[in-house]
Amino acid sequence: MIAPMNRIAFAAFALLTTAWPGTLHAQDVPGIEICTVEKTMERRTSCLQSNVDFLQKTINKLTSDHQQKLDAANRQIEALKGAVIGMQKIVVELQAAQKAAEDAKKPATPAAAKEAPPAAKDAAPAKEGAK
Numbered sequence: 001m002i003a004p005m006n007r008i009a010f011a012a013f014a015l016l017t018t019a020w021p022g023t024l025h026a027q028d029v030p031g032i033e034i035c036t037v038e039k040t041m042e043r044r045t046s047c048l049q050s051n052v053d054f055l056q057k058t059i060n061k062l063t064s065d066h067q068q069k070l071d072a073a074n075r076q077i078e079a080l081k082g083a084v085i086g087m088q089k090i091v092v093e094l095q096a097a098q099k100a101a102e103d104a105k106k107p108a109t110p111a112a113a114k115e116a117p118p119a120a121k122d123a124a125p126a127k128e129g130a131k
Contacts, residue, residue: 091114 031054035047 030057 013083030050032051035044035051038044038047
């Protein structure tokens with residue numbers, strides 16, 4: 001049972017490799033190469049130049065990516081600054097409203113508060129005498 005499955009898998013693999021022969025060839029993948037194994041000076045120089053080009057492209061890509069991240073962070077910081085300023089205004093307004101509410105609960109002036117009790121004392125004996 002296993003042998004027929006192996007034959008089918010091998011046949012499928014053989015068909016795929018003949019249909020796409022380019023996929024089996026080695027590809028030149030950009031990256032750092034070891035240039036000390038090159039025998040001739042021209043090949044070694046070419047290898048080193050390839051490494052330099054790869055590193056420059058990598059640095060440029062990383063610089064661009066980081067600059068985009070910094071720009072996005074700066075936009076977010078500015079938006080947060082605006083939000084904080086708006087909240088500070090709201091806090092100031094709420095504090096003013098709270099102070100106004102507390103002032104409304106307190107007596108208007110201390111002089112008026114002192115005058116109010118004697119008027120209440122005068123009214124009290126009059127009520128007692130009326131009984």
